[in-house]
Amino acid sequence: MSSRRQFMKTVSASGAGIVAASTMGLMQEASAHPTSQWGGEIYNGPHEMVKNCKILTIMNADGTESMGVVTPKGVIDVRTVAKKLKIAAPITLDQLLQEGNAAAFNKVVAGADKSGVPYLDESKITYGRLFVNPGKIVCVGLNYREHANEIGMAHPRVPPLFNKYNNSLTSHNCILRIPPPEVSYKLDYETELLIVVGKRMRNVPEAETLNYVAGYCTSNDFSSRDLQLETPSVQWMIGKTLDQYAPIGPYFVSADRVGDPNKLQVQTYVNGQIRQNSNTADFIHNTQKMLSYISTYWALEPGDIVFTGTPQGVILGYPKDKQVWLKKGDVVVSVVEKLGELKFTLG
Structure with missing residues (x-):
């Protein structure tokens, strides 16, 4: 009887250890890839202010709001171009300003032509809010x-x-x-x-x-x-x-x-x-x-x-x-x- 009890304790302890180890592994994996409040990995590069740009916000058909950049050719759809070029760029003005990832934003703007994503006609855009969650x-x-x-x-x-x-x-x-x-x-x-x-x-x-x-x-x-x-x-x-x-x-x-x-x-x-x-x-x-x-x-x-x-x-x-x-x-x-x-x- 005592050996049976000992066996059950051993199995229980080893099972708990497996669960704990498994849970710890998941936690470590999650913490290795923390996400920002805007989704995607947190930007840890230098904080830079954006230059030489004119930005609006697009109210998308799915109810989300994202950035557009006004150019002589039309409006660059930042979210779509960034996705096409696989650039982890800010997609809202709040994110661009607060994260300071101007480098990725500039890559999106520079790559708009080669992305194949059509420029938008501003007259057909439904405007979203420029700012949604400023700190103050x-x-x-x-x-x-x-x-x-x-x-x-x-x-x-x-x-x-x-x-x-x-x-x-x-x-x-x-x-x-x-x-x-x-x-x-x-x-x-x-x-x-x-x-x-x-x-x-x-x-x-x-x-x-x-x-x-x-x-x-x-x-x-x-x-x-x-x-x-x-x-x-x-x-x-x-x-x-x-x-x-x-x-x-x-x-x-x-x-x-x-x-x-x-x-x-x-x-x-x-x-x-x-x-x-x-x-x-x-x-x-x-x-x-x-x-x-x-x-x-x-x-x-x-x-x-x-x-x-x-x-x-x-x-x-x-x-x-x-x-x-x-x-x-x-x-x-x-x-x-x-x-x-x-x-x-x-x-």
Whole structure:
């Protein structure tokens, strides 16, 4: 009887050992090939900022969103070309910025012709979101002299900061679903230059900040003025962070193609009528000052985005008897020089 018990113990122990060894082997095999949050192996090469490019996002038929590169020949479908050429390249703008694998991205662009993958006609593309999961969305308020004047506010001594969340991100040509009027009805546009961070920056002097910028976009800090200014204690974050309250696009343009960000025309059209017409030269705090100031308090990481404030001409700045708030069916077009026209319709 005792020998039988001993035999069972031996078999049980050896079986457990086999299972443990087998499990350990699987774990070691899995850990040898860790995958990134975007799928595929984690990129461990040098972090580089992308240069000389104009990028959009394609909403694919399967519901995924991936990068396209705008060229004179048409739009390069990065996902399809990378797969055809067997290049482990970033396929979204978030991934490109956050991983910094510009080398693989450049190989895809350079190999587009030989890949045999057709260039896409941009007019037939359904646009996706340029950004889906940036680490931070930082916003600067009250940053144009004439805008501060029109609403009767003093020019702030330092950049006033607030934030949006990822739920607010949406695309060019979207239908922006406005809240029911009992939630908010004082809807306003705010066309803005968007700064896209390309390298980690912390405590960076003003003179060096542009070395950390990957590029720029046209954006709109869409706002509910009643929620922002008329709720108890004043709720800027609520008034600016409802779903889809951050349209961005249609393009990300690399910084080298833009040049001086403090000399760009900024315009808004509502149903074809011009409402805002200014220039970033009217910034109270220019691009360098904003980035340096923010980096004093926390690090800005690759892929973080910064809204830079809006010029005069917002509905809030009109006399109260002339404030006609945006409504369902209105078409808003935001324009920033060199960065393209961002269009969305209220629905």
